[in-house]
Amino acid sequence: MDTDEVLDAVGPRLRALRKHRGITLAELSTTTGISESTLSRLESGQRKATLELLLPLARTYNVPLDDLVGAPRTGDPRIHLTPIHRYGMTFIPLSRRPGGVQSFKMLIPSGLTEPTPQTHDGFEWLYVLNGQLRLVLDDLDLTLPPGEAAEFDTSQPHWLGSADGRAVELLILFDPQGMRTHVHGPGSAGRSGQGT
Structure with missing residues (x-):
């Protein structure tokens, strides 16, 4: 180039x-x-x-x-993650490519706050690693324990926080173009339209 x-x-x-x-x-x-x-x-x-x-x-x-x-990589295989601090939370980017699906590890600190739902373009998939996640989505108010996943259109009013006041860790895949994330398990290959 x-x-x-x-x-x-x-x-x-x-x-x-x-x-x-x-x-x-x-x-x-x-x-x-x-x-x-x-x-x-x-x-x-x-x-x-x-x-x-x-x-x-x-x-x-x-x-x-x-x-x-977009400088080419040197031979160093290490990934240098630069945390992003927004809304009192920490987002650690796990992907480096601008545009398309972005992946993050998200850390929600301890302490309870009142939900202030936000909207923006895109689609989000999340997986709870540790803690009890409170997900407010439109009229739904859900608690997701570790190992549970959710996906939603971010044009819907939504808010992520702690359900019990303790810190929460989760993985997030965010697509600003709004495409659903599809996860296929054994026997589901080739069946389109089936997401988690």
Whole structure:
């Protein structure tokens, strides 16, 4: 891949990262000091990426500069996970590819809070590793113990928290395009439309 191709891929990667983090251009402009119009042109490919633009973005997103430009991997097999802190919870990205299905380990700290359901585009699948998860989804108020899974359209009002005030750990697969996650067990191969 030549330099022009690498630079052309930066804009869509930046847009996917911003949307995935749920940040507006205005918020990003305030944090980075880069004007909204410059950020918009950078994401649309109308402005070439420069080090002066990418460094504050890498700092804001808390990711290595290599991630923003899609630099090829070195021979080091280690994965360096950078936690994201939002809504009082910690999200540890387990996948690094911008766009498409994203996977996270999510940590909900101890303490009870009142549900404040949110909505956004996409589809989410989750699996409880430890603790008692409280899932509020529209009119449903569910408690999921370890080993239980759920999936839902995130355009429905939803909230995740602790059911008993103790910390909760879960795995999340999130698809911003809203495709269902299908899990096939023995004997189910080839049967489409059957998800968990």
